[in-house]
Structure formats: structure tokens, C-alpha cells
Amino acid sequence: MATKVAGKLAKAGKKAKAAYTPFLKVTIPANQAKPAPPLGPQLGQLGINVPQFCKEFNAKTGHMIDGYPLPTSISINMDKTFSMEIHTPETSFLIKKAAGAPKGAMQPGKECAGMISLKHVYEIAKIKSADSNLDGCSMTRICDLIIGQCRSLGVSVVRELDADEYRHTPCIV
Known part of the structure; x- marks a missing residue:
């Protein structure tokens, strides 16, 4: 559907805007993000630099008790950069x-x-x-x-x- 709309806009000489911003919600143990499955493949298919994400996440959660499950919302920008919001444990x-x-x-x-x-x-x-x-x-x-x-x-x-x-x-x- 989105490709049909983009095709029609391209024929009309207009730029097609992205239909959505990829967004991912995952629960990651505090200070234990690793590029291994299941987190690595989820982030990799969205084009995120997985080792960089793991390093940033572990740095932000270093003061927390290891292993506490933290719900995390990740927003992925068009240039494959990301921003994350780490919530408290459930x-x-x-x-x-x-x-x-x-x-x-x-x-x-x-x-x-x-x-x-x-x-x-x-x-x-x-x-x-x-x-x-x-x-x-x-x-x-x-x-x-x-x-x-x-x-x-x-x-x-x-x-x-x-x-x-x-x-x-x-x-x-």
C-alpha cells in the first residue's frame, strides 16, 4: 500500500515521506545488553549498530541492579540513529x-x-x-x-x- 502511494507521488513529481518511524519495545536486563539473540537480530534488521546500542544501554543502566528487567522504547530515525527511553522495572x-x-x-x-x-x-x-x-x-x-x-x-x-x-x-x- 505504501509503495503504491510512493509510486503515485513519484509520478506526480512529489517526494514521498516515510509512512512511519520504526519503533521497538523490548525488555532488556539491566547492564546485560548483548548483541546475541534475541536482541541483536531485532536491532540488526532495523539497521541499528548493535554493539553501539549495547554499549550505550549498559552505560545508562550501570548504576542499577544487574538483571532487573527494564522495559525499553527504542525510536529509530531515517539515518539509522536511535534514541532510547529506559523505564523502571514493571x-x-x-x-x-x-x-x-x-x-x-x-x-x-x-x-x-x-x-x-x-x-x-x-x-x-x-x-x-x-x-x-x-x-x-x-x-x-x-x-x-x-x-x-x-x-x-x-x-x-x-x-x-x-x-x-x-x-x-x-x-x-
């Missing part, structure tokens, strides 16, 4: 990490995957407030969103939580 990942749960509950209303305190919720909200999609949200609203996601994962949110209580109390939803 909320579900941070909740499961704080709860010490390898995965969420299979039946969130009936079983519990773990427990976190309101302090954990606030710490996760501080991390997530750095994301550009939450710019206009208050910390209270971000905390409400995180508590809602805890419910959907089957993670209980309690006011206070000490290690002994966590070890000996069964999780009740």
Missing part, C-alpha cells in the same frame, strides 16, 4: 521481589502469594514515580495503583510487617 516484578514470591497467586481471591507492608508499597511508588507515564500522578494515586496490582497478584498489603510475623503467620486474603 510493577509486578517489584511487588513479587518485595514479597519474596517467585510468581503471583493462581487464584488471587482464594490463595495468597505473599505479604508486603505499606512501607514497601511507598518504596515501589517512589521508584515508579520516575516513569514518564506517571508524571501527573500524585504519590497517593501511584500507591493506590500498586495496591490494586497487589490484589490482582494475590499479595496481601498489611500496615506493618516484621520478620517473625511474616514467617509464622499464614497469609490470609
Whole structure:
């Protein structure tokens, strides 16, 4: 379709503009970008210099904990240069990490995957407030969103939580 439009514009003596800017969304572990599959081929077919991308990504994420999955948006320009926006780890990942749960509950209303305190919720909200999609949200609203996601994962949110209580109390939803 785009080639037909470009052909018609060329016959009319007008320049054809690009129909879209290539855009790629990938999740890359912090400080572990490598030109190997699956990242290398995805970037290579778009014409990006893969070693340069990996070097820049690892430099930008060097201060983060190795291996944390970071959603990354990559915009590719016509001259094969790129710009990337690195987001914070997904909320579900941070909740499961704080709860010490390898995965969420299979039946969130009936079983519990773990427990976190309101302090954990606030710490996760501080991390997530750095994301550009939450710019206009208050910390209270971000905390409400995180508590809602805890419910959907089957993670209980309690006011206070000490290690002994966590070890000996069964999780009740």
C-alpha cells in the first residue's frame, strides 16, 4: 500500500515521506545488553549498530541492579540513529521481589502469594514515580495503583510487617 502511494507521488513529481518511524519495545536486563539473540537480530534488521546500542544501554543502566528487567522504547530515525527511553522495572516484578514470591497467586481471591507492608508499597511508588507515564500522578494515586496490582497478584498489603510475623503467620486474603 505504501509503495503504491510512493509510486503515485513519484509520478506526480512529489517526494514521498516515510509512512512511519520504526519503533521497538523490548525488555532488556539491566547492564546485560548483548548483541546475541534475541536482541541483536531485532536491532540488526532495523539497521541499528548493535554493539553501539549495547554499549550505550549498559552505560545508562550501570548504576542499577544487574538483571532487573527494564522495559525499553527504542525510536529509530531515517539515518539509522536511535534514541532510547529506559523505564523502571514493571510493577509486578517489584511487588513479587518485595514479597519474596517467585510468581503471583493462581487464584488471587482464594490463595495468597505473599505479604508486603505499606512501607514497601511507598518504596515501589517512589521508584515508579520516575516513569514518564506517571508524571501527573500524585504519590497517593501511584500507591493506590500498586495496591490494586497487589490484589490482582494475590499479595496481601498489611500496615506493618516484621520478620517473625511474616514467617509464622499464614497469609490470609
